[in-house]
Amino acid sequence: MRIDLHKIPQASPDDLSGLDHLIQSGTLDPTQIIAILGKTEGNGCVNDFTRGFATQTLKAYLGEKIGAAAAKQIVYIMSGGTEGVLSPHLNVFTRQAGSLEESPHWGLVMGISRTRPFAPDEIGSLAMVKTVAQAVQAALDDARLTPENVHFVQIKCPLVQSNQAESGRSSYQSMADSRGAAALGAAIALGEIQPEQLQPEAICQNFNLYSKTASASAGVELQNCEIFVLGNAAHATGDLIVGHAVMQHALDIEAVRSAIADTGQPPSQVVNIFAKVEADPSGAVLNRRHTMLDDSDISHTRMSRAVVGAVVAAVIQDPMVYVSGGSEHQGPPGGGPVAVISRLSSAPVR
Amino acid sequence: MRIDLHKIPQASPDDLSGLDHLIQSGTLDPTQIIAILGKTEGNGCVNDFTRGFATQTLKAYLGEKIGAAAAKQIVYIMSGGTEGVLSPHLNVFTRQAGSLEESPHWGLVMGISRTRPFAPDEIGSLAMVKTVAQAVQAALDDARLTPENVHFVQIKCPLVQSNQAESGRSSYQSMADSRGAAALGAAIALGEIQPEQLQPEAICQNFNLYSKTASASAGVELQNCEIFVLGNAAHATGDLIVGHAVMQHALDIEAVRSAIADTGQPPSQVVNIFAKVEADPSGAVLNRRHTMLDDSDISHTRMSRAVVGAVVAAVIQDPMVYVSGGSEHQGPPGGGPVAVISRLSSAPVR
Amino acid sequence: MRIDLHKIPQASPDDLSGLDHLIQSGTLDPTQIIAILGKTEGNGCVNDFTRGFATQTLKAYLGEKIGAAAAKQIVYIMSGGTEGVLSPHLNVFTRQAGSLEESPHWGLVMGISRTRPFAPDEIGSLAMVKTVAQAVQAALDDARLTPENVHFVQIKCPLVQSNQAESGRSSYQSMADSRGAAALGAAIALGEIQPEQLQPEAICQNFNLYSKTASASAGVELQNCEIFVLGNAAHATGDLIVGHAVMQHALDIEAVRSAIADTGQPPSQVVNIFAKVEADPSGAVLNRRHTMLDDSDISHTRMSRAVVGAVVAAVIQDPMVYVSGGSEHQGPPGGGPVAVISRLSSAPVR
């Protein structure tokens, strides 16, 4: 299995000039695309339509290139919010059977899956956790990956809009519930949490239960979950490898360096970094009070993306990184998983 | 009892030039001040320090004029948020025994009271409801008012900051809980709700329970509740009168006109209008979808103040009105009480 | 000429279920659509992608219904910003030659036109004014309208993004410049301003020069201007009529009533109201200080839409009205044009 990753800048959510150039020049074969992970420039919260706009544009474009049915098989995950230095871009993943000249070696493999749609009152529930767990397992199977070799599980999950809401839950809160349940589903599939450990009331309450590799992003543009998993395996034939670490807090610059080191490659070989973040729910970072949770003018998910985006970008001196807000059950409270895809600097050992 | 109301523009939260002019010119005797209700230009949400800034400035100024102990007896209620056309101002209420030349007649009377401080986990609880109910009764006694003649109950109540919060409640949500419990306290004191009707789980859940005259405003600048009541009684000796109505929705312009009519005076006699508002929790106003509850960039309390501020101001062609956001248990869902103080256009009947 | 207007709610910028229902049921013939004026739920400022998202969705949908070439002939004008009670919707205008059974009478007619694209440094310039003036004249010709019978000129105009900007002009400022130049173009075409009166330095400086019927809206989603004009003429055959007035300030509720009266129809016959607004540049409304221009957290165009939206909606008790922010050279400073389309309550006089 050969996985390639093309990191493509976007001038706006509907800008596909970079993707089109790669396809026109023959660098990227659109029939091989299995997933597109985008960072779009909306507010990343409830009324962020840049995610849906980018997805609609991609589907229409790829529908023309490879047919609507094939375009529909691709997993599209758009995460809103490019606060601070974060730079809007698409991560286009392609997958192909290893070519005859390539022999398998230890490196990046990838799988995808989808859940059924969820009803509004299922979002954030134990039923959602279980359904996501099954789908993550399906993605592992698709990648031929074992849990211990997984480094990143990306899940796009739905939210509840105010006009669908049951009494007392805001649409913004439903995003947190949805991300939390999705992350716990991944944790169960990966064996990080045992199903019997998980009581319904623990969801978005007991944050000591978490996954070290799950990354969940909620959006108004879908009703089900769409999933991809990244890991390393012996049947890889490409020149990419993935590593990860867990940030303990928003300024955990050492964790970013550890995640890079986990790929076995120098920082110059990094293709992209994928991190989840949140404003520390304790109200303090490194024992210093922060004001993100009491700022009624700027959502704390927006601010936390600006912070961790700056930290990650400073390490590799590249602001075109993927940082997504809201890390409920994704890493410890105030922290979050960070994964790195690097290019193998020398010919892989076969 | 003679109540006077001075409506004074402010150029900033610490601008007391208007008040000082009235005092210097002998128009306003600072020893007679019993309450100051301000509309300050912060965001009206958690991190709004304009309320505390105005209060601190007032206390220091009046402390010099009338002594710190006397200044401390005054009820200071600052409500943040002058979105749209709303114009920052102070409502300075004075009270004096009727002078010898004045005979009593039907008109405005006023009373004040305070509760004990509340612990963070009491905020929004049944204990808070009961404590507020007792304090509202004390304010009625202070005014020598009977419940059926009350037209406006203003309560300033505390909130829970994120660093004090128990798990799972945001500081923004605690403002709603606090306002809701305070309003229910008023409703019980006024006989609008029977104590046995009120279950703890109804607070901020069953919005069919509400007061028609309570107006609660939460802020970081106090830990207890401060209260004043306005009503009409036969022992009034001043030239003001109060009326009220209940807005059923944010565009209920007829209710504003009814409240004016309830004073028995023409619109030209209005001194100020006091209204509570909220973004309709159903997600629609007059069966048309609104987007306030799904806008993650602007708090819905801010937007709802802009809306009702414009409606009220348009009726009397004066944007210097008091409109406060967050009307949990204050009027029906999506609506809120509206009170009017007018000047008697002819000599009161004695 | 018969003009019809369908006012269609949208649940999101890409929701065409209402339009589709009208087309499927035969109520609306898509080949007759000449213009679609939408109010979408973005911030209405620079990074509002709801406008482009709605337009892309409409073009793709109508392209399937009537062919891409025909869909491209339609004028699409999306104005962002549904602050407060404003409700997202589309105004779909159709035009057809009067049918045999209908005889012409005084009523609504409509024309459309487009300009060439503008370079970034042309935006807000005298060259833009002149080009728009010619295009407005073309739209008048298309409608067979004379200037004195025009009631509304809608112009969608471009802006300059920060990465295209010359030194010293923000993208937000370029929106104002673009709207101002477009409105002056309309004023010249309508004879409200003589070309020789207009010096280049007057653009967005001398606001005593203005149009009483122009409404300009800037967006990132186009580089040229797209225009439609509405007026009354003797060759109308439909059952609509248009009127207008000029709001002198944000609370000019009488102007809204005048505009309704100008149609000769009672308020119950109003189909939609179209208004332009701005935060009064003097810093005061009706001699009361407002804080919109000094609020660094919420753009003043957003707040001013919430205000005027509430006022207009309160008059007709319908929040699904079209209110657009930024009224440079559109009505007097702090005010703006307001137009009303009403349905003739009885059979038109033929």
Added chain:
Amino acid sequence: MRIDLHKIPQASPDDLSGLDHLIQSGTLDPTQIIAILGKTEGNGCVNDFTRGFATQTLKAYLGEKIGAAAAKQIVYIMSGGTEGVLSPHLNVFTRQAGSLEESPHWGLVMGISRTRPFAPDEIGSLAMVKTVAQAVQAALDDARLTPENVHFVQIKCPLVQSNQAESGRSSYQSMADSRGAAALGAAIALGEIQPEQLQPEAICQNFNLYSKTASASAGVELQNCEIFVLGNAAHATGDLIVGHAVMQHALDIEAVRSAIADTGQPPSQVVNIFAKVEADPSGAVLNRRHTMLDDSDISHTRMSRAVVGAVVAAVIQDPMVYVSGGSEHQGPPGGGPVAVISRLSSAPVR
């Protein structure tokens, strides 16, 4: 001359409990305070009243401790904006003549000064530049510092509110103009720019002219400029030393390390770091597009503080640092000066 720096957390703009504790315990002698530099939790833009609230609170408190006249001699500079991880705090600087036991050595010295008030139309003008230049020279004299040994010049400067504004300048823009002119004044006093190089039209236009040590912060709470300078000199007797560097861009983490190294002390000895920042006016950081200048919901100065605050805090793993937004003529476009005060790790060489 002995300079001490106390870095004191604040729980709110009016929280002086930390300062009071130091004074009560005898650690800090209030008669020795010459300047207080605060980072308060407002929006840092026009309508940020946390600056004035903190200053009012400090003046009242210190007035009681040392008398109103002495309290008035202190330079109070409050800079708003603690976005992201930045933690609200006060930097209280004390100055005393070296005690008998201390011999002079190379280390931190400090001087203060003030300008006259500026009229609104002077703000951002060449007249302001010249007046600030003279005042910076006065502060150098007060510190007995030569320009080549200066590492940080902090200037608090006024802004123009919308109700004072001449046509066409927003209050937000006036903040930039004021900071720019103040920084150019410092640059002239320090010999970084020759007076004859500076044309009036260069102010806030030609950003190739800049100071490497100036830090200017605008606020509504004063009409003049208040200034302090930090540098090293042979007549120091305390245990602090200052260094600086210039960040070339928002992610210039090496410049932060250089500034620390410039003090000759290890990172563990850092007391505080002082940085100026801005959203890169080119629209890109390290050749990657950023969206800060086109985001109409969050001011770019707010976002840029979050970014550089995170970078600086990550280096020393302490979020209680001073980062201030808007670096016009303060460092190169997109960058800004960064200064570090460290404690001498061993006994200073005498």
